[in-house]
Amino acid sequence: MTMLSRVAERLYWMARYLERAEDTARLVMAYQHIIMDIPKGSEPGWDVLISILDANPVFNERYRAANEQNVLKFLIADRDNFSSIPSSIKAARENVRTTRDVLPEEAWEMVNELHLYVEEMSEGSVGRRNRHAFLEHVVSRCQMINGLLMSNLSRDHSYRFIKLGRLLERSDMITRVIDVGAGDILEREGAFEAIDPLLWGALLQGLSAMGAYRRAVGPLVEKNAVVDFVFSEQMFPRSVRFCLSGIREELGPLRSNKNALRVVERARRKLRRFDPNAATREELHRFIDGFQLTLNDLSAVITDTWFEPE
Amino acid sequence: MFVVLSVVHSAGSCPVIGVLSNVIPLLKCNGMNKSWKSYQAGDFFDELITPKGQPRVAARQAVKLLQSLPRDEMDARRAAAELAIKEMGISFTVYTEGGNIDRAWPFDIIPRVIPAKDWAEVSTGLTQRSRALNCFIDDIYNAQNILKDGVVPSEIVLDSPNYRPECAGISPRHGVWAHICGSDLVRAGDGKFYVLEDNLRVPSGVSYMIENREITKRVLPELFENYSILPVDDYPSRLYQMLASLSPRDRRRPCVVVLTPGIYNSAYFEHAFLAQGMGAELVEGGDLFVDDTDKVYMRTVDGPVRVDVIYRRIDEDFMDPEVFREDSALGVPGLMRAWKAGKVAIANAPGAGVADDKVVYAYVPDMIRYYLKEEPLLESVPTYLCMREKDREYVLKNLKDLVVKPANESGGYGLMVGPHSTKAVHRKFAKLIKEDPRNYIAQPTLSLSTAPTYIDDSVQPRHLDLRPFILQGKDCWVTPGGLTRVALVKGSLVVNSSQGGGSKDTWIVEGKK
Numbered sequence: 001m002t003m004l005s006r007v008a009e010r011l012y013w014m015a016r017y018l019e020r021a022e023d024t025a026r027l028v029m030a031y032q033h034i035i036m037d038i039p040k041g042s043e044p045g046w047d048v049l050i051s052i053l054d055a056n057p058v059f060n061e062r063y064r065a066a067n068e069q070n071v072l073k074f075l076i077a078d079r080d081n082f083s084s085i086p087s088s089i090k091a092a093r094e095n096v097r098t099t100r101d102v103l104p105e106e107a108w109e110m111v112n113e114l115h116l117y118v119e120e121m122s123e124g125s126v127g128r129r130n131r132h133a134f135l136e137h138v139v140s141r142c143q144m145i146n147g148l149l150m151s152n153l154s155r156d157h158s159y160r161f162i163k164l165g166r167l168l169e170r171s172d173m174i175t176r177v178i179d180v181g182a183g184d185i186l187e188r189e190g191a192f193e194a195i196d197p198l199l200w201g202a203l204l205q206g207l208s209a210m211g212a213y214r215r216a217v218g219p220l221v222e223k224n225a226v227v228d229f230v231f232s233e234q235m236f237p238r239s240v241r242f243c244l245s246g247i248r249e250e251l252g253p254l255r256s257n258k259n260a261l262r263v264v265e266r267a268r269r270k271l272r273r274f275d276p277n278a279a280t281r282e283e284l285h286r287f288i289d290g291f292q293l294t295l296n297d298l299s300a301v302i303t304d305t306w307f308e309p310e
Numbered sequence: 311m312f313v314v315l316s317v318v319h320s321a322g323s324c325p326v327i328g329v330l331s332n333v334i335p336l337l338k339c340n341g342m343n344k345s346w347k348s349y350q351a352g353d354f355f356d357e358l359i360t361p362k363g364q365p366r367v368a369a370r371q372a373v374k375l376l377q378s379l380p381r382d383e384m385d386a387r388r389a390a391a392e393l394a395i396k397e398m399g400i401s402f403t404v405y406t407e408g409g410n411i412d413r414a415w416p417f418d419i420i421p422r423v424i425p426a427k428d429w430a431e432v433s434t435g436l437t438q439r440s441r442a443l444n445c446f447i448d449d450i451y452n453a454q455n456i457l458k459d460g461v462v463p464s465e466i467v468l469d470s471p472n473y474r475p476e477c478a479g480i481s482p483r484h485g486v487w488a489h490i491c492g493s494d495l496v497r498a499g500d501g502k503f504y505v506l507e508d509n510l511r512v513p514s515g516v517s518y519m520i521e522n523r524e525i526t527k528r529v530l531p532e533l534f535e536n537y538s539i540l541p542v543d544d545y546p547s548r549l550y551q552m553l554a555s556l557s558p559r560d561r562r563r564p565c566v567v568v569l570t571p572g573i574y575n576s577a578y579f580e581h582a583f584l585a586q587g588m589g590a591e592l593v594e595g596g597d598l599f600v601d602d603t604d605k606v607y608m609r610t611v612d613g614p615v616r617v618d619v620i621y622r623r624i625d626e627d628f629m630d631p632e633v634f635r636e637d638s639a640l641g642v643p644g645l646m647r648a649w650k651a652g653k654v655a656i657a658n659a660p661g662a663g664v665a666d667d668k669v670v671y672a673y674v675p676d677m678i679r680y681y682l683k684e685e686p687l688l689e690s691v692p693t694y695l696c697m698r699e700k701d702r703e704y705v706l707k708n709l710k711d712l713v714v715k716p717a718n719e720s721g722g723y724g725l726m727v728g729p730h731s732t733k734a735v736h737r738k739f740a741k742l743i744k745e746d747p748r749n750y751i752a753q754p755t756l757s758l759s760t761a762p763t764y765i766d767d768s769v770q771p772r773h774l775d776l777r778p779f780i781l782q783g784k785d786c787w788v789t790p791g792g793l794t795r796v797a798l799v800k801g802s803l804v805v806n807s808s809q810g811g812g813s814k815d816t817w818i819v820e821g822k823k
Contacts, residue, residue: 002565002591002612003610003611004597005597005609005610006594006596006597006609007592008611098572098573098582100582101582101585101586101591102586108399109397112397157611306611
């Protein structure tokens, strides 16, 4: 089946935006758990979420204080923040709107429905009362859409570019979530030692990884084991390693894939060489920063090779 | 308000079954909902109801069932239809000064019913018309016999902005230029169908015809129980077959693409719908390029892929900046070159619009006699050409009784309905006609047929028209029915969706089972 370069690009971004919306929703839910569990007075600030998403400049331009109300408004209801949930869903919808002819018929209806839901509900879901239901709805709808694509799409180029977009975005978001636990964001090494298991447990939950972690590693939640699991577990679909393998697999059948494969190999090598047991929080954070740059490189190579070929 | 509602409840002799919101219960009950009681078809031909107030034979079952629905049930069905339209994303775009608005497709849940034997005659008439129109276009760009023989005055053809000298000397495959034709029909007081105009450039609306059926199936499933209704959803495969028959290369599966101006076009929904229905690529100008051997390719992730047939949904002015508008960013440089060299087929062919002109329209019956040696099977509306002195005098004297239309506008823009216009408007149009007589025609105000339409909380007669689609490639095929458009404003005759029109599902029904 032929695939227009323009269409491939839109599918890729549709998948990235949907994954971004879902992961942002997961992240907020997980973080809320942490805040609720940590004794009053010692809890980290909501600004951590802004840092994770590298959104400080945009946020500071529009809000004075990084309090719960503002941060949640920024992530859940702010249409001027192009990474907010409504912006992501809207961008996904625009991309589906212009590619619906290569997607299963229900895809457009589902994404459009989600868009309408978010448009209607996001404003009223900033407060704690409705927030959880809203985020859960977003996550479950994104999963439905992914499920639809997984079970209905032919394994051709459309599926391939959707999967590339989803896995790239997911790798990026996994490393961001882990970054919450890294020292740089929580300021001081050891400052939250007492609540460490709570923190890492919540992060695992944010990645839907708690159950898988318990079965594979055991009931004890501990930083190094969590990082190792989320980075390198071979069998778990929300581990970075698993995502990279998936990306490599989908690049395989594509024409002129050399450059892209080279970057994926670089990322895999970096991941293999990183040892969570030997790294401080500071080193973990630096590793994540560098790894995210590699993912950016990969996205740039994909764009140059297949979306804007000369 | 509440008083009326309670009256409906107590008057309705049918038990309410279950909850009415989402689950649609089977209602088997008699008695008439109050919404219908005051229905009067008036002086017009009504599609469903006879002048005596009885349902027409073909519509009897449907009308009976609809009449048995209590008002809150009708409201629930209407709400379900609106929801389905919203969720299916069926929309169209209205251009306004304040930006473009994406509006939900306006739909009336009461279908229009036409007996199959009536339709068979219309269908044959449309086929005849399409054949003659294509003979005419092919003749105009080649031998011009019809002009030489004086059947059609050559100045009205050759001076028309729709005549494209660039197309002279070309003869597309099967001699067909207008592959997809959307003809607007109206039914007048005598119950006969009249052709109002033939849209030969980029006619739209067919996707709404298909979706309207889909909506009716969802919200009024029990209506289908006692009917055998000709299906409409095979249109995309018919379209594909027709387009494939144009391919310059002999391949089992020629590469067909739909060329759209993009998401901001009012008919984008339809472009995507048809591409998907045909399993064809939906391309924008930037996706295509023409190489120095005049072949057309699309840019894909696997490299360039050769294109055989382009179903073009962009206006020919924007098609090729090398030939037409230089400033067009929507087109493909070199496309005309490729088409003239016979390396790619384009539907509708550039230049086909020469027969889509309200002045040329007046000559279609003559064309049928000239090319086919047949008598026209479908009626045309008597047309006064303001370029003719005698006609113009008559038109200017009788503006208040006539419909005046510019020769080259579509979408219901720039027309005047005499009986519904003020004297100031009459004066304005008199001035326009005198300034540019070639650009205006006038027709008697037809008493357009009506059909029961659910407005607010009662069923009222509204005027409607019908746009069937004719596909002409190697063979000719006509949609069973078409898109019925309805003027939702009381007494209005303007059915265009951009001007407050709605639509109805259109049923061609075969005799009783």
